[in-house]
Amino acid sequence: xxxxxxxxxxxxxxxxxxxxxxxxxxxxxxxxxxxxxxxxxxxxxxxxxxxxxxxxxxxxxxxxxxxxxxxxxxxxxxxxxxxxxxxxxxxxxxxxxxxxxxxxxxxxxxxxxxxxxxxxxxxxxxxxxxxxxxxxxxxxxxxxxxxxxxxxxxxxxxxxxxxxxxxxxxxxxxxxxxxxxxxxxxxxxxxxxxxxxxxxxxxxxxxxxxxxxxxxxxxxxxxxxxxxxxxxxxxxxxxxxxxxxxxxxxxxxxxxxxxxxxxxxxxxxxxxxxxxxxxxxxxxxxxxxxxxxxx
Amino acid sequence: xxxxxxxxxxxxxxxxxxxxxxxxxxxxxxxxxxxxxxxxxxxxxxxxxxxxxxxxxxxxxxxxxxxxxxxxxxxxxxxxxxxxxxxxxxxxxxxxxxxxxxxxxxxxxxxxxxxxxxxxxxxxxxxxxxxxxx
Numbered sequence: 001x002x003x004x005x006x007x008x009x010x011x012x013x014x015x016x017x018x019x020x021x022x023x024x025x026x027x028x029x030x031x032x033x034x035x036x037x038x039x040x041x042x043x044x045x046x047x048x049x050x051x052x053x054x055x056x057x058x059x060x061x062x063x064x065x066x067x068x069x070x071x072x073x074x075x076x077x078x079x080x081x082x083x084x085x086x087x088x089x090x091x092x093x094x095x096x097x098x099x100x101x102x103x104x105x106x107x108x109x110x111x112x113x114x115x116x117x118x119x120x121x122x123x124x125x126x127x128x129x130x131x132x133x134x135x136x137x138x139x140x141x142x143x144x145x146x147x148x149x150x151x152x153x154x155x156x157x158x159x160x161x162x163x164x165x166x167x168x169x170x171x172x173x174x175x176x177x178x179x180x181x182x183x184x185x186x187x188x189x190x191x192x193x194x195x196x197x198x199x200x201x202x203x204x205x206x207x208x209x210x211x212x213x214x215x216x217x218x219x220x221x222x223x224x225x226x227x228x229x230x231x232x233x234x235x236x237x238x239x240x241x242x243x244x245x246x247x248x249x250x251x252x253x254x255x256x257x258x259x260x261x262x263x264x265x266x267x268x269x270x271x272x273x274x275x276x277x278x279x280x281x282x283x284x285x286x287x288x289x290x291x292x293x294x295x
Numbered sequence: 296x297x298x299x300x301x302x303x304x305x306x307x308x309x310x311x312x313x314x315x316x317x318x319x320x321x322x323x324x325x326x327x328x329x330x331x332x333x334x335x336x337x338x339x340x341x342x343x344x345x346x347x348x349x350x351x352x353x354x355x356x357x358x359x360x361x362x363x364x365x366x367x368x369x370x371x372x373x374x375x376x377x378x379x380x381x382x383x384x385x386x387x388x389x390x391x392x393x394x395x396x397x398x399x400x401x402x403x404x405x406x407x408x409x410x411x412x413x414x415x416x417x418x419x420x421x422x423x424x425x426x427x428x429x
Contacts, residue, residue, distance in 0.1 A: 041310040048306060048374050052339060052367055151308040151378065163409055214369075217340035218326045226341050227365065230378070237308055 004280070007273040011266060018262035024090070025255035032183070032248035038148070039180065039241045049227070049234055053196075055214055056224055067221070069228040072195035073171045078115045080138070080170035081105060082161065082193070084177040084239055085125030086247045087144040092254035094178060094186065094247055095124040101188040102176045106133060117170055121157060121240070138164070149244055154237030161236075162229055165194060177239040178246035184253050186246035193235055196228055301333055302372040303349060305359065305380060312380055313357070320373055321348040322366050331366075331373045338368040344423035346383060347375065358383040360427045362420045379420075386428040395421035 002010075057070070083102045085095045102118075102125070109116050117138040120126035126140050141157055143149065161173060173194040178186040216223055303320045305313040320331045323345025329338075342364045349357040364377035398421050402414035 038309070042308055044304075044311045045306045045308045045376060048367065048376055049365075052365060052376075055339065154308075155378075159413075213337065215336060215338045217324055217329075217338060222325070223339060223341050223365070226363075230365075230376075234308060 002272075002276075004273065004277060007269060007276070011269045011273065014262050014265050014269065018259055018266065021255045021258040021262060025252055025259060028091075028248045028252040028255060032245060032252055034148070035241065035245040035248050036180075039238075039245050042238060042241055046234055046238060049231055053227065053231060056216075056220060056227065067224050067228055069165070069194055069232070070196050070224065073168075075171045076114070078117065078170040078172075079109050080117045080119060080161070080164065080173040080194075082119045082121060082157070082173065082175040082236070082239075083125045083129065084175060084243050085120070085122035085128075086243070087123050087142075088247075089124060090254065091247050091251035092257075094250035095122075095128065097186075097188045098176050098178055099125055099128045101190065102129065103133075105174070105176075105190065106136070119157075119161065138169075149237075149240045151233070151237050154240055155233045157240075158229065158233035158236050161193070162232065170194075175236065175239050177243045178250075180242050180245040180249060183249040186250055189242075191235065191239065193232055196231060299333065300371075301331055301335070303331075304372070304374045305347070305361075306374065306376055307378060307380055312377075313359070315349060315351065315357070317349045317351050317356075318353070319350040321350075322373070322375065323347065323361070324366065331368055333371050335368050335371070335373075337370075338366070340366050342366055342375065342377070344420050346427045358427075360386060360424055362424075381424075383427055386424060388425070388428050391421055391424045391428055395425060 081102055083098060085098050089095065106116050106118075116133075116136050118129060118133060118136050119138055120129060120140045122141075122143060126137065129137060139160065141160070143153060146153055164170060165173070172192070175191050175193055177189055177191075179189040181187055300316040300318060301320060303313070303315050303317045304311065318332070321328055322331060322340070323343055325341040325343050328345070329340070342361060344362050345360070347357075347359045347361055348355050349359075360381045360383055361375065361377040362379040364375060367374045367376075395418065398414060398417035402411065402418055405411040405414045
């Protein structure tokens with residue numbers, strides 16, 4: 001039976017932990033709102049870009065001169081996996097679920113005899129992947145000093161990926177991130193970046209031209225050449241934004257659970273504390289009474 | 296069916312910057328400036344560094360500097376996708392000059408082709424910005 005004092009200390013320590021987890025939950029909730037707003041704000045650009053992409057790729061399919069970013073190098077020997085995770089922990093299964101998905105893909109690809117290279121975005125993913133795939137990590141992007149992910153960061157990552165692609169270091173690129181569905185549900189997602197995928201539904205999203213066709217200035221190829229790198233940055237940006245929102249969502253629900261658990265623990269400990277206090281009083285009373293009777 | 300105005304939207308990856316109905320919008324296209332009036336035929340064009348001019352009621356109401364991007368015209372609607380856009384009135388000459396100087400230094404320091412190309416793009420951007428600010 002623990003002493004009354006140790007119980008009291010324990011209850012107090014759980015109480016202060018609960019205060020911390022509660023505060024973290026509130027912080028995550030407000031950050032989540034901001035992250036969601038950022039994700040909303042990026043949507044118009046992404047949509048317009050997708051519709052331009054769709055109009056252009058319709059004109060380009062089947063052509064041999066299409067840029068390599070769109071049709072790929074014609075091989076799929078070397079795969080680059082961009083694994084985007086968080087910089088911090090204490091957000092439930094957020095980081096592990098991305099890493100788990102990435103690991104599965106790595107195993108699949110290695111089993112098929114392909115070469116895998118990893119580009120880690122975020123510290124947590126790198127730490128987990130370093131354990132068994134250290135030799136495959138080609139590069140790491142550190143975002144720990146960035147408070148709010150902006151397009152500049154995404155562009156930097158995209159630039160690195162492009163430089164690697166142009167140097168012929170890989171053939172196919174995928175990005176791994178958590179898609180934000182709701183506060184309690186984030187779905188780990190893989191998306192192919194290179195060769196660029198044109199979403200099927202985007203084809204219908206283009207404006208109805210009433211029979212007219214687009215003029216291209218200077219010409220389709222030049223536009224595609226410029227559009228594709230930007231599209232890549234945009235996809236990376238979107239992944240980062242989704243990730244940011246998911247991270248805060250995951251942290252919020254993890255901290256909510258922790259707060260609730262702490263509450264339950266306090267309740268249990270308080271019951272034990274009260275029982276043992278009463279038991280001690282009863283014991284003391286019995287001692288006094290039996291002492292008085294003996295006189 | 297000629298509408299009275301062109302719907303002009305300027306979007307950056309971070310947000311929708313501007314959405315107005317304009318009489319005419321002049322866009323600095325890669326192959327030369329072009330004005331978009333109601334009834335313009337569908338067009339997709341790349342944009343060079345330059346200034347977009349929005350005309351409402353016969354007067355230029357907005358002058359915005361954009362550093363490259365895309366313009367799409369369809370159904371009396373002009374959408375400009377730009378990564379960087381700054382109203383000309385907010386350009387600070389001194390700051391731009393400084394940035395241009397830095398970019399030139401970067402260009403001189405650049406070691407490989409990739410860094411050089413990047414620095415050169417920056418130099419071009421700030422040169423155009425300086426012109427716009429004048």
